[in-house]
Amino acid sequence: MSELVQKGNDTAAIQVITQGVAVCDRSNWGRIKVSDDDRLRFLHNQSTNDFQSLKSGQGCDTVFVNSTARTIDLASAYVTDDAVLLLVSPQKREFLFQWLDRYIFFADKVQLTDVTDETATLSIIGTGSDAIAEQLGAKEIIGQPHGNHISFSLGNTDNTEGIIAVGSGLASPGYTLIIPASEKEAIWQKIIENGAVPLSENAWETLRIIEGRPAPEQELTDDYNPLEAGLWQTISFDKGCYIGQETIARLNTYKGVKQCLWGIRLNSPVEAGAVIFAEDQKVGKLTSYTETSEGHFGLGYIRTKAGGVGLKVKVGDTEGEVVEIPFVSHNYPDDNAE
Template sequence: MSSSSSSMAFRFPPCAIPRPSSVGSATTLVPLLRPWRRSGTQMERRLSPVAATPFDLSPPPIDHDLAESMVGAGAKVSDDGVVESYDNDDEALDAADNGLAVVDLSHFGRIRVSGEDRVSFLQNQTTANFECLNEGEGCDTVFVTPTARTIDIGYAWIMKNAITLVVSPVTCQSITEMLTKYIFFADKVEITDITKQTSFFVLLGPKSNQVMEHLNLKDLDGQPYGSHKHYSINGMPVTAGVGNLVSEEGYSILTSPAAATTVWDILFSHGAIPMGANAWERLRILRGRPAPGKELTKEYNVLEAGLWNSISLDKGCYKGQETISRLITYDGVKQSLWGVHLDAPAKPESPILVEGKKVGKLTSCTSTREPGYFGLGYIKRQAASEGSTVLVGDDIAGRVVNLPYLAKQRPLGKK
């Protein structure tokens, strides 16, 4: 078989990213969540339909008190304003698995890509197929180097007049600068960092659907990952979407800063357990979502990271596509990202050994709720598989396991 026919055998079907049959637009009549009021001993919520309005990207008011609400809930806040912990990390992790947890990820980057050419621009600059997505849909996309080495995963929402990208706090500035650099003279594209002008929360846990139903937002239940709709809370715009960065379940909520306190208080009143950044990092590792500077670096390509759902080979040329096509055609992926249950804590960068030979490297490590430790690491393809015993560092025993986040990725040829 020729190389060209081999390539065809491995190509993605057109528009591989799933799409919902219908998604509301920014002008759809949606419920207005008015302030809670107490009637007897019961909390009541009054709803009325209004048309959602575009985001007001003005700075928050002087009396903005989201931080005050969080500190009142026990938040420990870093000097740069990130809620590190509520001194409840294990409880919050349990809620993410069995109940309802909420995380303020407002320190994560939000980038707004607008202008007539925004779709074709991102089509060329990232790995996902934006041209097969409609307003109200979304996807993950990967920012890569020209040789398909990983930079970051972007969680994208296709809105009426812009595409909103959520990225890591450590890459937001560099990605904004990189995208701006690739705007040519005739391109009708604008790149805006809206991180400080918006707030971003995620809901985790099996009870997420229940709270969305209580808030009269149940129309997102059952929609594909990335689907989102616009709502209004007390006349202020809120966008809610399916997925929470670490899984396809749960929800993400984007608000103006003026609405953030109201949204947070409503979620808290429904029993959501607040989770800080430290517990979120533990959850990221336990779920297996790659992170910039750890699993996403210039050492690893996008296929080694296992990010198959974010890749298209049917959309024409884009940055990194030639390398990705060759890796698929010639089965050139040499290592894969795995989870490792560990008997003791291990330092990132520690070698992973099988029968005394180095077969990989640990990239992240954290403690588990039960006594024990868990890490992420890249391991050569033929060296280990699920259940294999490895040695990390000099003397730390480990067992290789699949990762929840990567388990739903669909490599070519697999259903």
């Protein structure tokens, strides 16, 4: 993920999240700038969240889906005075740029610019993240809602600014920085000097699985929709038409989610893609696997009727138990309101 991260103790870096702070270089993630007058309306119509209610300085997570509501990518969006900056998964950068471009029609005032190469992204993750934000001169971002962001000075002679946004990209608390690529090394070093532990690409992947953030080509594929992936917080059910909206609305109205993404605590290693059984019945598929300091862990889709937390399962020759994962939800919105 980064030449800034040396191979080291990933276990220690992951453990520090609960009592300190780590920093991860996510510069290989895609950054697409959407600008011009119709930018909010355009993104409102192309993904699951409500963009037209957002003001400059606000942001959201949103899912891009196809016409049958199958998942393409989970992205973060940051609204500025003159653009929306999308942070998208590395493997979906080119696809999403072309996908969005395909839906810009002649009368639309929308411009797309891939700014990945000229920018960098760092995520500060852990309970100690607020102290780092303060050291970066961004104290006012502390305590703001998820997705909110402010500009902060990078402290160089050119008075260059970056943005710092609430949200680490995972379920753990933290912040995401988007800065000029030329300033990445200096900002990284400043964060390290203030006590953050470097988090490698492998450690990020382990955390992603433990916390349950779905990823393209694993949990986000043509086989699944955002409700099955537990991404309820990224979906507006009041905003009207968008690509895939009819399917998602119908699933919500009739409570038609037939499978859900869960964590699975496992007794031994398994291969992603393995079938999940419960009482000798096929109930789902394992989509991701990692080994942790506490054992073996996976993500998988399991049929709703089979059960949830506490369900005993078998994956290959390995026994396991279904557990909660903090990034996702399994409740319909009206269930939460009751």
